[in-house]
Amino acid sequence: MSELKELLKNKWVNNWNLFFLISLPISAFMFVPLLSFESITGAEISEMISFSVRWAVPFIYLVIAISSLQILFPNAFTRWLMRNRKYIGLVFAVAMAWQGLFIFIMSYYFHDYYFSEVYYFRDEIEGSIGYIFLMAMVLTSFKFGSKLVSSSQWRIIHKTGVYFLWAYPFSVYWWTISYYGNALLIDYVFYWIGFLAFLARIVAWGKMRYEKLTNKNMIDQYFGIFVILLGLTMSVTSLYWQAFLTKYLTFFSWSATFELWLPFWPFEPFLSLMVIGLGTMILTNEDAQKVNAKILNQK
Numbered sequence: 001m002s003e004l005k006e007l008l009k010n011k012w013v014n015n016w017n018l019f020f021l022i023s024l025p026i027s028a029f030m031f032v033p034l035l036s037f038e039s040i041t042g043a044e045i046s047e048m049i050s051f052s053v054r055w056a057v058p059f060i061y062l063v064i065a066i067s068s069l070q071i072l073f074p075n076a077f078t079r080w081l082m083r084n085r086k087y088i089g090l091v092f093a094v095a096m097a098w099q100g101l102f103i104f105i106m107s108y109y110f111h112d113y114y115f116s117e118v119y120y121f122r123d124e125i126e127g128s129i130g131y132i133f134l135m136a137m138v139l140t141s142f143k144f145g146s147k148l149v150s151s152s153q154w155r156i157i158h159k160t161g162v163y164f165l166w167a168y169p170f171s172v173y174w175w176t177i178s179y180y181g182n183a184l185l186i187d188y189v190f191y192w193i194g195f196l197a198f199l200a201r202i203v204a205w206g207k208m209r210y211e212k213l214t215n216k217n218m219i220d221q222y223f224g225i226f227v228i229l230l231g232l233t234m235s236v237t238s239l240y241w242q243a244f245l246t247k248y249l250t251f252f253s254w255s256a257t258f259e260l261w262l263p264f265w266p267f268e269p270f271l272s273l274m275v276i277g278l279g280t281m282i283l284t285n286e287d288a289q290k291v292n293a294k295i296l297n298q299k
Contacts, residue, residue: 008080019087023094026055030098042106042113049102056095057169057190063089064166065197068204086141092165093138100131126263130168133161167264170194174269178238195235195273202277209284217285224283231275242268 011017033040033048066085070078081088106114136157139145146154173191177183234241249266250256258265267274 005076008076014080014084015087018084019090022091026091026095027098029055030095042110045102045106045110046113049099049106052095052099052102053169054186054190056092056099058193059088059092059095060162060165060169061194061197063092064162065200068200071204071207072200090138090141093134096131096134103127122260122263125261126168129263130165133157133164137161164263166194166198167270170198171264171269174238178242178268181239198273199276202273202280205277206280206284209280213284213286215286220282220285224279224281224285227279227282228276229279231272231277231279234272234275238268238272245271 007013012021030048030052033044062081063085066078066081066088070082140149140154140157149157169190173183173187173194176187177191246266246268249268250259255266264270
């Protein structure tokens with residue numbers, strides 16, 4: 001353990017050194033296909049878009065989980081992650097910048113292929129919003145950018161941006177395994193890593209709430225556990241309930257219209273996590289009657 005602590009203090013695995021240690025090899029892998037640009041095809045560029053995403057996704061998953069991991073597992077490693085959270089996020093931004101370049105090449109040089117095989121309006125909306133958040137987050141990660149916003153605005157930009165940037169790839173992998181039925185092993189891996197990353201946030205939030213409990217309602221405790229188990233069950237059975245629930249949630253015309261314009265609507269990929277979050281809230285809920293009685297007695 002002491003050896004790990006010393007390693008994590010090494011300047012080569014911290015701050016900008018860590019950023020370059022990871023981002024330079026990623027950029028090298030991305031640049032190699034462009035060396036044969038004259039003979040490259042639209043399908044190959046499409047593969048490079050997917051390739052760049054697979055490099056980027058683990059870093060945004062890690063970013064969204066870091067603060068929760070420190071709450072759940074306070075140790076030298078999670079403290080190291082917290083110290084370097086900014087630079088891990090910037091590595092994600094580098095990988096996404098490569099994806100943006102490949103999308104530009106696809107849309108500009110392979111226009112027909114892009115609009116016939118790749119383009120989907122809702123994906124375009126979600127992707128564009130994601131890049132807007134990413135650029136705002138990168139800009140405000142430095143002093144010259146953070147001066148342009150207040151502290152509360154900074155928190156809104158970064159928290160909302162991290163959630164959105166996590167939600168986009170997570171929802172893509174969810175749909176791949178829950179709708180298309182031809183998922184690869186890597187699709188399952190990235191879905192479950194994304195699920196566990198956000199689940200860590202829920203568990204950390206529940207842990208902090210539970211530690212503050214003074215009056216526990218056993219009915220809430222058992223019901224909360226039941227709801228959490230329901231959410232966990234939903235997370236592994238989405239292939240069986242997705243079609244029915246999507247049909248139900250988009251039954252009304254206004255909802256079907258929202259599905260075309262509103263990112264992620266009607267939020268099927270996130271329903272299991274929502275249910276788990278609800279169960280956690282119920283599980284860690286104070287016994288209202290005992291709390292009220294205690295307040296009255298104090299008066």
